[in-house]
Ligand code: ATP
């Protein structure tokens with residue numbers, strides 16, 4: 001049954017179609033420029049630019065158009081248009097053409113006029129309430145559901161449609177409706193609206209129009225005009241397939257094949273624009289590109305690569321069953337990518353100072369640290385170890401025990417890439433807290449300590465660079481935010497962002513470009529944030545090294 005629609009295309013239509021497409025299979029990615037793209041759109045892109053061709057049995061990718069479905073001027077803007085283009089490009093997709101539904105406003109209008117002339121559309125003056133009441137009557141199996149305007153003379157509808165176009169009617173006082181099939185059980189065939197009046201400037205056509213075509217009228221016609229082979233959409237559009245084909249059939253136009261697939265949802269997060277807006281407005285987040293959000297800009301700022309996001313989409317695949325994916329799968333793909341690609345570096349997130357008592361202020365050792373343990377071709381960087389260094393507070397305990405591999409009084413640990421550090425005592429500040437660890441250093445490794453710790457030092461007598469490191473975990477504590485209370489905000493994770501403002505980083509990290517990702521050894525993968533300044537870097541934790549250690 002799936003292929004019936006295309007099989008019904010006449011020989012003539014098929015021939016014309018083949019001439020336009022050159023026999024190359026065509027899909028389209030059609031976002032409305034009314035918001036920022038999110039991970040669901042990444043899945044749709046992956047499908048339209050890649051997977052669909054394999055599903056259709058092609059051994060290579062065909063042509064994909066990038067179409068802005070811009071028929072609701074009040075919700076759309078140039079900012080969204082630019083941001084969506086940027087996202088598509090960043091994801092690595094190269095459309096064979098970029099188009100706009102508004103490119104076809106003239107043709108759409110001419111086709112609507114044709115439908116009126118052929119008695120397949122009429123101007124209706126029912127209010128929205130009257131229309132809803134009619135649908136209710138029809139649902140209840142009662143008479144009287146047809147609009148009183150349904151059978152008005154063609155000439156009258158033609159004249160009224162021209163008056164709508166000319167701006168002679170106020171918003172909501174006239175619409176163009178398709179004369180469809182009220183005997184169908186599918187409400188999408190109950191004379192749906194083709195054009196409505198909106199006195200609103202359009203980001204591209206300005207004030208040229210005061211009537212705009214509806215989604216249902218536009219989508220199928222533009223798919224057809226653009227000679228799309230496979231029109232992929234999410235499952236909630238399945239009931240609208242009947243009207244999609246009704247209209248193309250009524251116009252005798254090329255009929256693409258429509259495939260529906262399930263929407264992507266991610267546990268412990270939200271994708272709805274309305275909900276994200278509430279979080280952004282409420283000051284919970286750092287904007288629409290907050291690293292906890294699953295907008296493409298948020299995912300990018302968090303430190304994902306387009307490759308890992310696409311690998312995630314491949315993994316999720318295309319199904320017709322509702323799917324809510326665990327965030328752990330995203331983490332997994334970030335790790336597998338960065339494990340291979342991210343250079344290694346040292347940062348100490350929660351530093352404690354160590355004074356090496358057997359070194360002078362001017363002493364130092366320079367060591368070579370490999371940039372990637374599994375890839376010698378990535379080279380190495382030089383680290384300086386001098387009298388003062390920093391280790392992680394969690395790598396020191398005052399009372400040792402057998403299962404603990406960190407530093408403790410009287411105990412020795414290895415300093416990664418350098419020698420051995422032995423704790424000889426601590427100094428305290430006035431309130432009794434440890435101010436500094438006293439230790440001795442031996443550059444020769446003449447014993448094998450159980451533990452090795454990362455460290456950051458600086459040139460003799462200098463302090464290392466300080467940085468702000470933002471630790472991220474799940475935005476919501478519940479898989480389905482709001483499921484229990486009805487208010488998604490109730491499930492916000494109060495600790496979804498933890499800011500470590502006194503971190504120290506090795507010198508090579510100072511000044512790295514926004515979006516560069518590193519493995520901070522023993523800690524996870526971290527990505528430079530746009531908030532970095534010349535004297536203070538900011539890094540976002542993209543993901544921890546292992547699943548268990550992530551919140
Ligand atoms: P939203 O309201 O979340 O922005 P939408 O359906 O309005 O979603 P469009 O801008 O119309 O989004 O979407 C462009 C394409 O992306 C459509 O083909 C749509 O089906 C697909 N898409 C949108 N959200 C998802 C999702 N969560 N999973 C898979 N595909 C999606």
Ligand code: MG
Pocket residue numbers: 031032034035
């Ligand atoms: Mg949208």
Ligand code: MG
Pocket residue numbers: 032
């Ligand atoms: Mg939409």
